[in-house]
Amino acid sequence: MSETGTNGGNIDDPETTTINIRVTERQLAEIDAVWKEEGYTSRSEFLRHAIRDATDHPGASREILASIATEEYAMRNGESEAVSREEVVDLIDDDA
Template sequence: MSETGTNDSDVDDPETTTINVRVTERQLAEIDAAWKEEGYTSRSEFLRHAIRDATEHPGASRDMLASIAAEEYAMRKGESEAVSRDEVVELIDDT
């Protein structure tokens, strides 16, 4: 894998299509920090999951996302317990 977060196996997958997306330098830095911190193998893998979540769960409102972000912040400060990604998806699906 390269420093840019690309993975050669991404290119070999016949079911994927390459797209170009323009983001700010700040957004790119946030994306790079997030995929590494969350344990994804590449930037592409992280973005595919983000796109899938956005398209499969379009009902996730800004208020819901703000609530999730607040809970994440509380968890990092030790004021809340962690929940799995699957638990979050289940909560989203129930709304």
């Protein structure tokens, strides 16, 4: 994971620091599938976004995220209908 940086992945950006992490082969395959599917330009961009979500929204528990993922899966399979942003915010606020 050598490509880092907040300014378009610029590794010379003085505001960034390179870190090394260990993940399983399965996790790496999942990361690679998701960042490409979601339109990120690199693994690093995807992981920076994930870290921002985790640090900016620490109240988003695994339970809430699992619930969101379950609903997304149901929607994609025609088993559920979309909910509004307000409904999602209410769900998060009620759980926090």
